[in-house]
Amino acid sequence: MVTTLCSVALLLVVVALLSATGDGVAALDAQAAYLSRLKQELAGPAMARWDFSSATPVDYCRFQGVVCGGSNVTGIDLTSWRLTGRLPPGICAALPALRDLLLAYNEIRGGFPAGLLNCSSLETLNLSFASVSGALPDLSPMRALRALDLSDNLFSGAFPATSIANMTSLEVINFNENPGFDVWRPPEALTRLRRLRVLILSTTSMRGGVPAWLGNMTSLTFLELSGNSLTGRIPASLGRLANLEFLELYYNDLEGAIPDELGNLTRLADVDLSENHLDGAIPDSLCALPRLRVLQLYTNFLAGPIPAVLGNSTQLEILSVYKNQLTGELPADLGRYSDFNVLEVSENQLTGPLPPYACANGKLQYILVLSNLLTGTIPAAYADCLPLLRFRVSSNHLEGDVPPGIFALPHASIVDLSYNHFTGSVPPSIAGAKNLTSLFASANRLSGMLPPEIADVWGLVKIDLSNNLIAGPIPAAMGRLVRLNQLSLQGNRLNGPIPETLADLRSLNVLNLSENALSGQIPEALCALLPNSLDFAGNNLSGPVPPAMIKEGLLESVAGNPGLCVAFRLNLSDTALPLCQKGGEKRGFAGSSWIVGVCCVVCVVAMLALARRWVTRRRELKDGEQDGTSSPGSRGGGLSSYDVTSFHKLNFDQHEIVEALIDKNIVGHGGSGTVYKIELSSGELVAVKKLWVSSSKTKQQRQKQHQHRGHGHGHGYGHGRGYGGGEEDDSRELRTEVETLGSIRHKNIVKLYCCYSGADCNLLVYEYMPNGNLWDALHGGAGGGWGGFGFLDWPTRRRVAIGVAQGLAYLHHDLLFTIVQMLAESGPPPGSRSAKDYPGQKPKPAEAK
Template identity: 60%
Template sequence: MQAAQLPLYHSLLSTHHSTTLHDSPFHILNACSSLPPYLKPHLKHLICTMAMASSLSLALALSLLPLLALSLRSQSDFLSLVKQSLQGPAMARWDFNRSGEDSYCSFPGVACDNDDFVVAIDLTSWFLSGNFPPRACSALPRLRVLGLGFNDVRSGFPVDPLRCSALEDLNCTHARITGTVPDLSPFRSLRSIDLSNNLFRGDFPISSLANLTDIEVINFNENPYFNVWRLPEIITRLTKLRVLILSTTCMRGEIPAWIGNMTSLTDLELSGNLLGGQIPPTLGKLAHLQLLELYYNKLTGEIPEELGNLTRLIDIDLSENHLVGSIPESLCRISSLQVLQVYTNNLTGGIPRVLGNSTALTILSVYGNKLTGEVPPNIGKFSNLIVLEVSENQFSGELPRDACAAGKLLYFLVVKNNFSGGLPATYAECKTLLRFRVNNNQLSGLVPQGLFGLPHASIIDLGFNNFEGIISKSIANAKNLTALFLPSNRISGILPPEIGLATSLVKIDLSNNLLSGPIPAEIGNLSGLNQLSLQGNKLDSSIPDSLSSLKSLNVLNLSNNLLTGEIPDSLCELLPNSLDFSNNQLSGPIPFPLIKQGLIDGVSGNPQLCVPFYVNLSNPSFPLCPKPNLRRRLNNMWIIGLCAILSIIGILLLIKRWFNKKNAIVEQDGFSSSSSFSYDVTSFHKLSFEQHEIVEALIEKNIIGHGGSGTVYKIELSNGELVAVKKLWSRRTKDKSQDELFLDRELRTEVETLGSIRHKNIVKLYCCFSGIDSKLLVYEYMPNGNLWDALHHGKSFLDWPTRHKIAIGIAQGLAYLHHDLLFPIVHRDIKTSNILLDADFEPKVADFGIAKVLQARGVRDTSTTVIAGTYGYLAPEYAYSMKATTKCDVYSFGVVLMELVTGKKPIELEFGENRDIIQWVSSKMSTKQVAMEVLDKRIWNPPKEEMIQLLKIAVRCTCSNPVLRPTMNEVVLLLIEAHPCKPDVNGSFKLVELKQCKA
């Protein structure tokens, strides 16, 4: 009943005053029939029912209407308070100006019973922010359902349990709720509680949950900040419990045997905890169980045979533990089993052949074990197989020819085994494939030609086998192909020009094969190409000039071929990339930039090459080129004479300049005249300047910034070039030797890191000056400043193509540091202010003052322990472990990627208290329509699909669990794949990692 109708009850009382306290039902019915028509039918029914049931007079029943009206008014007031407290565009749909039948009961997300009492509020995925008023159950006494998932509730627990005895379903997943969980015992009617993916702290509320004997669903997934706790036996009293999800909640101890007594369970998830000991065989008693997730623990022992008794099991994941023994045949006989994942354990034996008869299997992932024997030859023949991942085992025999029989296969990954025989021709017909990797086996025979033209495949990797045959022209159809790997096989014939039509290619490695003929000029069409490795073949053409158009190229290796002709000068535009032309039949002058960059070893083994006559090498390994004829010599002499005159004039001007600025240098930088030029110089490139040019220019007007470890100067050299010089801070202590140690340590770290790096997306370090009074690092100058200023200070607007190029460039630079060096490097402070932009807005990763070369060769979890990093970019595990891994860099890159897409800073007031860009973006990603709200509004006509794809990659990079983050090599490929004209493979990300990333 609406507030406007409240006066009605007065007239009703006067109309029916004649009814007495003990009227007969007949009299009451007669009176009810004469109630006015404007009273709502359900209120007529309520009033008359009350009178009939209690034998009250109708007048007395009508007198209760004010209390009813006050209660309804209280509900309206509360919902109005909700609208005021939770901010977001969706709340505009709650219009309190409406009246009559269009009351709050008609609001989206609100449901009422026949008496206009609110029974449900569901604001799931409305992406609201603010504080939900905690007195919901006081104001809404009949509230049975409350859904606040995928919002930002910010504050503590959103309801008062003492008032919520009627509540049956509470869902606050992904609501970013902080604080502790109160005593839940008063929720006497609760059937389902989902508090997953929040930020609760304190003790886990297991004891109060155990008092909710009617509860059927408990979900606390991804609450990693609870105090460490153990699962108590008291929970067995929950005899109706079907779903128990306690993943990543800091549970420790063993999985208790008594859990097998909870026979109503259909879903048991305890992954991502600190559980040890063996898997209890009593789990086999859970006859209704469909989902069993125990991955990412420390479980030991064998997989119990008793799990084969789980005849309704659909999905089991025991991955990332320390399990031994074999995969039980009884488990593989379960007819309903769709997903079997036991990767990264110490399992031995084989895959039971009975699994090949399965009609339900969709995902099989057993990589990273010690399994042997054959993969069941008929696997996939009778089921809709999507993923077959058996890499890094010791399997042998032939590959299963029917893996794609159902035409659904996305991932075929059998890397690093002992498979032999050939590739079945059926694989070339598997049009759904996204990734096909069979490298490092003993496979042989011809490669089915259709394999090269799979329309959706992003990776084809056949490396390190004994394959023969040619690369088919069908590669022109591989529009989604980003990586083609065929190294160390016996592939022959020519490299077809049609490869230039596979325009998504990022990496090509065809090294150590039998390819002959020319390098097709069409490769120059592959604008995104990052790596081209053709070494160790019989290619016999000249080097095409078109390769110089590959502006993204980082690695070009054409060594150990039969290439002829000159090295095109245009290729020097690709420097400082890794270029290797050694051991060919090249002739003519070596381009001077290769000599200047110290890359002379990259052209060794070409006896017909020569050094230009005007270049003076102290230890020449090549003869000097013949001098030009007389006329050319006279012309050159005239040029040289003119240059000499200009040089003399320049020297005189420099001397004058030096005398004028000498005092200023002494005054501002503390140099003495005796030490100004006393430097030990370590050079990494051929220098075009003298050290006095640098020292003289260290004056205040040339300062362009102050970094965490020094002052940065912009210096224009006498030849017109610009360089950036970082003068390291001197930390003043009483012990000057400690100052020196500090400077030397900072200097040595950055010099050792950058000195040997040759990559177009890593800032170039020209040289290091080490003197008594100062330490100087001389870099290439970046005219467009850093990415932070470009994005957030409006110094230059970046359109979307430029941002996408920047994202790929940063990713390529980090991939080089993580994967392409003898010892991987963790940068540890990736942020937009450490990304510099050159004149073409090509990004350069900079500031390696806190980077460290990892010295643990071959260790999977290499890390460093020096505290570093910047708030807003730090991976959560680094905050408590103080160990920096490559996955920490991936996390920081994910933050940078979010900045590029949204234009927001990592920390903004609009995100809410204690929230950052990761939480803000993640909360917006449930639907495409809402996700579009976070895209940078400054970008005109934005390619929304492509930008959202990059956001998905960013969310993956910032997973709270580092194991679920991709590597930077994968990130590079994903960024290339994220294009609106290509198939959307992001929906299959969870199949790559074989677990959905819970950010």
């Protein structure tokens, strides 16, 4: 009997164990089955990490993204797996221990998963950035939920404020960027959420003002209501949120002053009240907060100074107050005691210097102080601030040399120095700016030359160095900047030819080289950049305009280049540029290989306009001497005071010229004066012609002699004019002719640098031409011919002839006024004793004195 009872008891135990084991196996199989269905419904390559192919029981607790407590699934984290599909129903029944479900950055279809409402153990739900759409159900059944993040989705319909107010376990609510909700106003019932620490309701179609009752939610550490068009004032009651660390009210329509009570929030670290209509001053109490790390108040109507107490902050990293009406100086110690990272104060009325300690701790990445009234220089320490990503100080009154290191900041993408009074130059060290994409320094006083090393900054997209004093050639190496979109160099003193390598800049949309001193021809290869903006106006360019530019109607972009011509005209009424002469499109004769004699002969042609006057004077002076008269300026004339008319930038003054007018510098005497060869202190040679001013008696004799000679055609310089109009008329005629010659800009016409006009004489200062006249070069003149070169061969003579023709064409057709010369000679004009009236003529030994 006892044996029978024991056997029955043992059987019951075995049955119970088998029953319990069966239930456990069934539970485990249900979790595996749901995860398998989840893999099928949420498709994506990342789901290959879950392997259900094994014949043995699947250990899903080892799956990536699955968290287990014991043998039960307690968490699923598939954040950023880029899955697409629906959440299978029955999740709460299959995974009864599930506490955390994180599906952010996937694409969940079918609206909010209704099955989640039955998950009584669920504490964290994150469906942010999941493209969930449609209306939200009543969420209050999820009473255990502590963190609800439904931000950045496509919800519509009513905002579930009432149901949320019943979820009293909530600590985090985030509905950021859900603009599809109907317009709503937050109910005061939300104050029942006593545990709530984070409340983010930005861009949720909330309207009205910032509720004053929010000051009662003292557990809040993070409050963000931005992007909701909220109106009214910021309630002072927010000053009661003693635990608040983040206050974000930007992108609203708030007005009035910033309440001083915010200075009571001693834990406050991040304040953003930007993009509102706030006015008044920035409270000192706010800036004195001990933990303040970020202060963003940009785009308001705030006035007054930036509180100096910010300079004492040990925590401040970001100060962004641009586009206000702030005045006064920046705090001198700003950034001195903290890891300062961003200084953004543009578009205010700030004065004074840049804060010298902004990069004292080597963390500064952004200096943005555009459009203020700042003065002084760039602190030298800024050039050593290697973390800088953007340096923008344009539109201020800053001055002094730019520290070279500013151009070489290794991590900066933008350096903007425009519209200041900076001096200095772009240094070769710019090659170290490996991340620079935009260099803006227009409207300053930068000088020097563009370094070829700028081409090593291969990532450059925009260069604007316009309206400076930069001289020298454009580096041909700039053709390597293949990413360049804008090259603006207008309004400088650049010279030399336009590099053909610029045609390699196929990304270029803007090429502006106007208002410089560039010479040579427009490279036809640049037409490959059309129809983008090209501007070469106001230079010394010559030769034919490329046909493609004519066809594009771009003649205005080459205006102000007297040496240019066109091979054809699209519009016969458009005569801004002359038609090219025969051979005018031939290239290769304008280079530096031209024999200098071409310049000499064209120089003679240019001087013919004055020769009539000078030759006439010589004859009158001879007649005057025979009659016992003498020039009043003879040797001892007053040389102490002159009026200066300059036509080029001068690197000498009248004193240097006058002191060199001594006998040993005379290279010849002509009919109208004396020619001197003068070496300046700079080493440059100039030719100075001293023209004596005649007395009234001499003028009367000269007028009489001129009447006997007829109209002066015997020498080819007259226009039928007499010289008897008195000294005033005489001076006016000379001045007119000098101004005419001074306005000529041609590479093969001798430069008239300036004219010094005195009571007794006039001094004409020319470019010195050292190789004599073309007559000697052609005929083998005395003294060893032309500079010892002997006779010219026929190919050279042909080039000379073409050069002369081009020079004459320029004088006749390419100027706004007309220069008429009656006779062109390769040597001195007929009737003159020698070539010594002309600057640069090499004197013969017998006439050297």
